[in-house]
Amino acid sequence: MKIKTKLLFLALLLANTALYAQDGEKNPLKISGSVDTYYKYDFSGYESESGTSNIGTSFADQQxxxxxxxxxxVMSQELGKASFVGEIAFGPRNASSAGPGSSSGVLEPHIQNLYVSYALTPELSITAGYMGTFVGYEVISPTGNFNYSTSYLFTNGPFQNAGVKLDYSFxxxxxxxxxxxxxxxxYSDGNGMSDFGAQLYVVPVDGWDVYLNMITGFPSGSEFDITTGYQITDDFYLGLNAADYSAPNDGGGFSGAALYAxxxxxxxxxxxxxxESFSSKDYDDESGASVEGSTVNAFTISGNLTAGPLTFIPELRFDSGEEEIFFKEDMMPTKSASQLLFAVVYAF
Structure with missing residues (x-):
């Protein structure tokens, strides 16, 4: 498996070299991506048996x-009306380890994106394959986020969607x-393509982007989401993500909002x-008993210090819950947790 993967990338790199040599600057295969590493300390000193710390959002959980x-x-190419994107990740920061309570020991390669597109007209295009989700504000790649740790909304929403979509630009x-x-x-689903999704993109004024998103189906459930950002001045940016998710058959769900400045x-x-304020909804457990939801509030301050393709991210985070969902070093439950993190991200 690993040897085949290495040979595949070697072949792709050789193919890219050949394309540059034969085609010059005309539609070459483009290769980009990133690498990242981090150190994190949970001030409670708590560490689980797997080495993870208190806060249960995606990634960056090693204590x-x-x-x-x-x-x-990431590999991509556009030739005429056709284009493709292929993205593969090695390491624990990928979609296979993005959910709550995930393990950070995942080192196998994982496909992040694999799709093809065709422009039917200048305004209308069709895309099919496996795509990073259109729902939500934050993304898997650290180059797409300002904060290195992730939100509860990101962790509990979809990460990727396989299917076919039409995009029309009015x-x-x-x-x-x-x-x-x-x-x-x-990647594949025995239920067939049972989810319907839609996104309306609007630019009310220059510098202000608004995305209205929804995805619904069984057994996935239904999520409605708004993601918006406004570049108020050259130096000041304000973003917002709000979402509501309902699971089928009284399975609960969540609602929440996150403000980014x-x-x-x-x-x-x-x-x-x-x-961020994130609330889980009431749900019925396997015995049919009703379980009440709870709320957690999280506040994160991050710095981004850049030097060319390198970004250094110092980050301080404090989470507080209505219930005792966190732990102290002695394994006793508590209502709050805080952490200090230092990350380095290199984009190419």
């Missing part, structure tokens, strides 16, 4: 250890996507704040 994120490789300010998809995060102090240094 008091210099740990890896992932090697992310103008530079309005576009619509509709599609049929498998259940969340599945970022300010560039210099050309190479910016500070960002993420404030």
């Amino acid at each position: 008091n250890s210099l740990s890896i994120g992932m090697i992310d490789l 103008s530079d300010r309005v576009s619509l996507m509709v599609g049929l998809f498998n259940d969340w995060n599945l 970022q300010y560039a102090l210099t050309d190479n240094f910016a500070l960002g704040f993420r404030g």
